[in-house]
Amino acid sequence: MSAPATPETGDLLYSDVEDDLRASVRALVEKQAPWDAVLRRTDTDDAVDTDLWKRLTQEIGVAGLAVPEERGGAGASWREVAVVAEELGRAVAPVPFLGTAVATALLLGTAEDELLASVAGGERTAVLVVGATRGAGRPVPVVERQGAGDLLAGTVTAVVDAVTADVLLVPVSATEIAVVEAGADGGGDGVTRTTSESLDMTRRLTDVTFDGAPARIVTGADVDHALQVGAAVLASEQLGLAERCLADTVAYLRDRHQFGRQLASYQALKHRLADLWVAITQARAVARYAARCAADGSPDLPVAAAVAQTHCSEVALLAAEDGLQLHGGIGFTWEHPAHLFLKRARADALVLGSADHHRTVLADLVDLPA
Amino acid sequence: MTTTEQDGRAPLRSVSDSPPDAAALARRVEEFLAEHDPAGTDAADFLRARFAAGLAWVHYPAGLGGLGAENGLQTAVDAAFARAGAPENRPRLNVIGLGMAAPTILRFGDDAQKQRWLPSLWTGEDIWCQLFSEPGAGSDLAGVGTSAVWDGDAWVLNGQKVWTSMAHHARWGIILARTDPEAVKHRGLSYFVVDMTAPGVEVRGLRQITGEAEFNEVFLTDVRVPDDQRLGEVGQGWAVAQYTLMNERVAIGGGTLPRESGAVGALAARWREHPEARTPGLHDRVLRLWVRTEAARLTAERLGQQQAAGQPGPEGSGVKITYAGLNQECSSLELELRGEDGLRYPDYTERRPEVEDYGSRDAGWRYLRFRANSIEGGTTEILRNVVAERVLGLPAEARADKDVPWKDLPR
Ligand SMILES: Cc1cc2nc3c(=O)[nH]c(=O)nc-3n(C[C@H](O)[C@H](O)[C@H](O)COP(=O)(O)OP(=O)(O)OC[C@H]3O[C@@H](n4cnc5c(N)ncnc54)[C@H](O)[C@@H]3O)c2cc1C
Numbered sequence: 001m002s003a004p005a006t007p008e009t010g011d012l013l014y015s016d017v018e019d020d021l022r023a024s025v026r027a028l029v030e031k032q033a034p035w036d037a038v039l040r041r042t043d044t045d046d047a048v049d050t051d052l053w054k055r056l057t058q059e060i061g062v063a064g065l066a067v068p069e070e071r072g073g074a075g076a077s078w079r080e081v082a083v084v085a086e087e088l089g090r091a092v093a094p095v096p097f098l099g100t101a102v103a104t105a106l107l108l109g110t111a112e113d114e115l116l117a118s119v120a121g122g123e124r125t126a127v128l129v130v131g132a133t134r135g136a137g138r139p140v141p142v143v144e145r146q147g148a149g150d151l152l153a154g155t156v157t158a159v160v161d162a163v164t165a166d167v168l169l170v171p172v173s174a175t176e177i178a179v180v181e182a183g184a185d186g187g188g189d190g191v192t193r194t195t196s197e198s199l200d201m202t203r204r205l206t207d208v209t210f211d212g213a214p215a216r217i218v219t220g221a222d223v224d225h226a227l228q229v230g231a232a233v234l235a236s237e238q239l240g241l242a243e244r245c246l247a248d249t250v251a252y253l254r255d256r257h258q259f260g261r262q263l264a265s266y267q268a269l270k271h272r273l274a275d276l277w278v279a280i281t282q283a284r285a286v287a288r289y290a291a292r293c294a295a296d297g298s299p300d301l302p303v304a305a306a307v308a309q310t311h312c313s314e315v316a317l318l319a320a321e322d323g324l325q326l327h328g329g330i331g332f333t334w335e336h337p338a339h340l341f342l343k344r345a346r347a348d349a350l351v352l353g354s355a356d357h358h359r360t361v362l363a364d365l366v367d368l369p370a
Numbered sequence: 371m372t373t374t375e376q377d378g379r380a381p382l383r384s385v386s387d388s389p390p391d392a393a394a395l396a397r398r399v400e401e402f403l404a405e406h407d408p409a410g411t412d413a414a415d416f417l418r419a420r421f422a423a424g425l426a427w428v429h430y431p432a433g434l435g436g437l438g439a440e441n442g443l444q445t446a447v448d449a450a451f452a453r454a455g456a457p458e459n460r461p462r463l464n465v466i467g468l469g470m471a472a473p474t475i476l477r478f479g480d481d482a483q484k485q486r487w488l489p490s491l492w493t494g495e496d497i498w499c500q501l502f503s504e505p506g507a508g509s510d511l512a513g514v515g516t517s518a519v520w521d522g523d524a525w526v527l528n529g530q531k532v533w534t535s536m537a538h539h540a541r542w543g544i545i546l547a548r549t550d551p552e553a554v555k556h557r558g559l560s561y562f563v564v565d566m567t568a569p570g571v572e573v574r575g576l577r578q579i580t581g582e583a584e585f586n587e588v589f590l591t592d593v594r595v596p597d598d599q600r601l602g603e604v605g606q607g608w609a610v611a612q613y614t615l616m617n618e619r620v621a622i623g624g625g626t627l628p629r630e631s632g633a634v635g636a637l638a639a640r641w642r643e644h645p646e647a648r649t650p651g652l653h654d655r656v657l658r659l660w661v662r663t664e665a666a667r668l669t670a671e672r673l674g675q676q677q678a679a680g681q682p683g684p685e686g687s688g689v690k691i692t693y694a695g696l697n698q699e700c701s702s703l704e705l706e707l708r709g710e711d712g713l714r715y716p717d718y719t720e721r722r723p724e725v726e727d728y729g730s731r732d733a734g735w736r737y738l739r740f741r742a743n744s745i746e747g748g749t750t751e752i753l754r755n756v757v758a759e760r761v762l763g764l765p766a767e768a769r770a771d772k773d774v775p776w777k778d779l780p781r
Contacts (some may be wrong), residue, residue, distance in 0.1 A: 003635060005629070006629040007629075009668070012671060254765075265767075265768065270759075270764050271751070273762055274754040278691055281669055285668035285672040286664070289668050310661045359654070363653070370653050
């Protein structure tokens with residue numbers, strides 16, 4: 001029963017390399033996926049912008065940043081992954097980056113080098129098949145193996161980034177993963193994928209059913225760790241989204257006049273924006289800290305990820321909700337981007353565990369028991 | 371290869387050379403400590419010698435307690451002295467001197483003023499106070515009415531200041547006074563240093579909600595202030611005061627801020643020690659405050675890193691707003707956890723408080739004292755204006771006092 005020790009903080013700033021990476025991603029995304037293009041896509045069946053994903057992975061190499069060079073990646077770290085996540089969050093870009101991050105964290109702990117290299121290079125995408133709201137710190141449900149072994153049966157609902165995945169990574173025990181070829185368009189052997197309309201139209205959920213799907217069993221996978229890394233990356237996505245909402249709202253309130261004044265000159269609105277800005281400076285600090293813990297293999301990652309998720313979930317949601325409110329009626333229309341951010345922020349606050357889930361996990365980690 | 375390189379030591383640089391880096395500073399501290407044993411040296415002598423060696427505030431210029439080094443290098447120097455058991459320069463008592471008066475003197479003082487005030491300020495021999503706020507001018511500081519009138523060989527000051535912390539300990543005070551009531555309010559001000567022992571300065575304790583008298587009212591009656599105690603030009607007092615206030619930021623402290631430091635520490639300790647008081651509702655509130663405090667801590671850490679890297683961010687105002695709120699909410703919830711105990715209060719007797727760590731005070735006292743956190747040093751509302759206008763670039767408040775002589779403003 002004592003106060004937790006204070007871990008090393010590490011570097012919370014952005015390096016020049018990270019700034020350059022950000023600039024490249026932003027330039028590509030602004031050109032390829034401006035918000036109106038993202039919005040138009042939501043009315044189609046092509047939920048994922050596969051073209052953008054190809055360019056992100058092949059021109060910039062975003063899928064291999066955290067993978068060492070000798071295993072086919074770029075040899076950067078989770079810090080750089082987090083910077084990319086900020087930019088993709090800012091654009092609510094419909095690409096399977098988050099799912100790839102989680103899968104990569106998982107594969108890094110296994111001997112699946114060939115698969116890892118192909119994911120890092122963007123040739124294939126892989127996804128961890130657990131429900132979207134599962135967070136680290138609690139055992140995830142496993143899919144049953146049939147008979148002696150290598151066939152799967154069961155259903156996992158609401159999986160993120162599984163729409164276009166080539167390879168499914170399915171937890172079958174606490175330390176084992178089944179690698180399943182997903183097959184093209186909906187299903188491989190014994191696999192059925194059903195993608196449904198989702199609250200977040202830019203990141204649709206897929207139900208995956210296995211019925212005698214052939215699998216290869218891999219050991220050494222640490223699902224919990226992968227989910228923690230995912231939480232750290234997601235926090236940066238939320239940060240990017242929140243910053244975008246604040247910037248858009250500031251621009252709008254400066255531009256719009258009512259009662260013969262700029263709306264941005266009303267103190268009630270200024271103070272709301274100031275509070276949001278303060279919350280975002282904190283979101284940046286916790287997201288950077290979580291990313292650096294993931295990058296350095298810090299033993300504080302479980303705490304850092306939980307703090308980052310709790311905090312960034314609430315900040316992104318506040319930014320999106322206040323942003324919509326302060327746009328007035330225009331913010332409620334389909335043809336305005338505010339709802340893209342709102343839906344992503346609302347969903348993100350549940351993805352990889354709700355704030356409440358992470359607080360409960362923290363209670364154990366920092367010895368503040370119920 | 372020169373001799374000094376052979377024995378692994380860089381040559382000792384003269385003060386005109388490029389400023390020392392971390393390694394050179396560490397070596398200087400080591401050499402200094404070898405010559406001045408903290409245990410065997412009188413505290414005041416030790417501090418004066420440390421100042422003379424340029425190891426007081428290393429980013430200050432040579433000859434004024436520094437070596438022109440980078441700002442961020444101070445932390446390591448302080449830590450090395452602390453490890454060696456060196457005496458402290460009364461940093462809590464002289465928070466206004468060190469944090470606000472000193473940078474202002476450095477920026478606006480002439481050579482004689484710097485030599486006169488900085489050494490005894492840094493060593494803590496002279497405590498400083500800040501005579502800014504008045505009954506009629508707090509947030510709207512540029513409205514101060516204390517007058518300074520030139521009288522042949524000195525300025526004569528008359529007026530009343532209020533909420534002046536440390537005035538009863540102070541030898542010197544920085545003061546904002548009106549030298550031209552005909553001018554528009556921001557332009558009619560000048561900035562002086564007042565000798566708190568001069569005739570006509572009267573300090574009266576002002577009792578606060580904790581029962582104690584931590585701050586004061588200061589009455590100035592025909593106080594004569596020589597012109598060589600003016601900082602900045604006549605009529606430029608507002609610019610000087612702005613500079614002082616800019617330095618009034620949260621002390622980020624040296625090194626890593628401990629997890630659970632501040633008001634949440636007492637709250638968490640109480641939670642751990644009293645399982646019988648736990649309920650699910652309270653648990654959720656404790657965890658929320660814990661997370662917010664950790665986020666604030668990391669934000670302060672990041673701000674410190676930015677400052678050390680020479681990229682001062684505007685995050686300081688945000689950090690102040692955040693800590694004020696957290697101190698208030700944590701101490702309030704702590705009282706709730708205490709139940710009946712939370713209803714008792716140790717002592718409302720009027721007295722001068724010890725300047726000490728808040729953590730060692732009673733929960734009720736802390737709850738009350740933290741109410742001031744969102745008032746002192748710029749209210750939370752004013753800081754929100756600062757963030758909105760200076761950081762987000764939103765339009766300034768509509769104002770009615772821009773083009774009117776100060777004497778004609780409604781009061
Ligand atoms: C413990 C303590 C120690 C202090 N120490 C010192 C000291 O050493 N030296 C010194 O000079 N002063 C000191 N002060 C004074 C402090 O700086 C002032 O109290 C503070 O600036 C607020 O001014 P005020 O009290 O006149 O309140 P007011 O300015 O009258 O404010 C009243 C309320 O109105 C709000 N308000 C004011 N203007 C605006 C606006 N434009 N927009 C929105 N809201 C607004 C304020 O936020 C506040 O809530 C101290 C105060 C305290 C509590």
